[in-house]
Amino acid sequence: MSMQPLSDWPQEERRQIRGILTDIDDTLTKHGSLSASVLDAIQRARQTGLKVIAVTGRPTYWTLPLLRLCSFDAVIAENGASAFWRDSQGRVQSMFYADEIIRQQHRQQLQAFASVMTAHFPHVQLADDAAMRVGDLAFDIGEHIAPLSAAELQQVGDLIRSSGFFATTSSIHAHASLASFSKQSMSQRVLHEVFGIADEAARQTYVFIGDSANDASMFAHYPYSVGVANIRLSLDRFDTHPRYVCQESHGAGFVELVDALIASS
Structure with a gap:
């Protein structure tokens, strides 16, 4: 368009x-x-x-x-x-x-995934506002680091999805969630x-x-x-x-x- x-x-x-x-x-x-x-x-x-x-x-x-x-x-x-x-x-x-019980269950799974991300991409760390979230987990892809290339961003998204999460990206963060x-x-x-x-x-x-x-x-x-x-x-x-x-x-x-x-x- x-x-x-x-x-x-x-x-x-x-x-x-x-x-x-x-x-x-x-x-x-x-x-x-x-x-x-x-x-x-x-x-x-x-x-x-x-x-x-x-x-x-x-x-x-x-x-x-x-x-x-x-x-x-x-x-x-x-x-x-x-x-x-x-x-x-x-x-x-x-x-x-979702209700609080489901959100807490999702939070536990998301927190476990954080170590998976850093193991694959050591330079992609949790966003500095990650502890303030209730529904997703955000990773820094350009807020406090040099922006990831399109190829790297694709790889990050693929890892999120292959690990069983939904993925979306903004200009500064890659997001993982268990609900769409x-x-x-x-x-x-x-x-x-x-x-x-x-x-x-x-x-x-x-x-x-x-x-x-x-x-x-x-x-x-x-x-x-x-x-x-x-x-x-x-x-x-x-x-x-x-x-x-x-x-x-x-x-x-x-x-x-x-x-x-x-x-x-």
């Missing part, structure tokens, strides 16, 4: 948008940092009536700070393993891919069960913005999908690409999207 410049997105379609689903790493952030301009864009979007929902591969234990400090309407973590939001009284609510949750499945569930938006309506009124392979399920599901400019660095790692691409990279690309939506409102 050939990506079109974000500026080519028809105004009449932009006016139908009621919310933004957004990845975090390398979409809102740059080199792991969240800029004041991105936080301002989130606030401006919400002030104009747009919901902003983070859909990230980051761990469940990051969700409460993100929810409170960034003022997201909801945060979906671990590529769909969990979700958190505030109810009408401001109390934090949550949902998970995804960003898309949990987004659909949150929009329907929490915000009362059926999937058919959500697909016409929500835009997703991301940058990497673990966003592929979102690019495939939402007709209005956008990549920040740095997505061009990883297009060869997955087949389903966004419909539009920003001129700017990382967080500046997110700001570009918000500005485009506000200008069309």
Whole structure:
């Protein structure tokens, strides 16, 4: 699918948008940092009536700070393993891919797999947020080490799958899990069960913005999908690409999207 410049997105379609689903790493952030301009864009979007929902591969234990400090309407973590939001009284609510007993069983198996990974790939260590996860196990493939080559990344994914786990990758982490949750499945569930938006309506009124392979399920599901400019660095790692691409990279690309939506409102 050939990506079109974000500026080519028809105004009449932009006016139908009621919310933004957004990845975090390398979409809102740059080199792991969240800029004041991105936080301002989130606030401006919400002030104009747009919901902003983070859909990230980051761990469940990051969700409460993100929810409170960034003022997201909801945060979906671990590529769909969990979700958190505030109810009408401001109390934090949550949902998970499985109950606590199953999650604990999965955690034990995932922790045992960590030594298998390091035995095969000594330079691929656990991500520094691994202890904060409830549904998957993440390995550093580019956050604190030089990014793995496409061939190495394929080998890492093959090892995860051949060991009986599901595998997905982002720009910084390779993820292993024992359940096939995804960003898309949990987004659909949150929009329907929490915000009362059926999937058919959500697909016409929500835009997703991301940058990497673990966003592929979102690019495939939402007709209005956008990549920040740095997505061009990883297009060869997955087949389903966004419909539009920003001129700017990382967080500046997110700001570009918000500005485009506000200008069309």
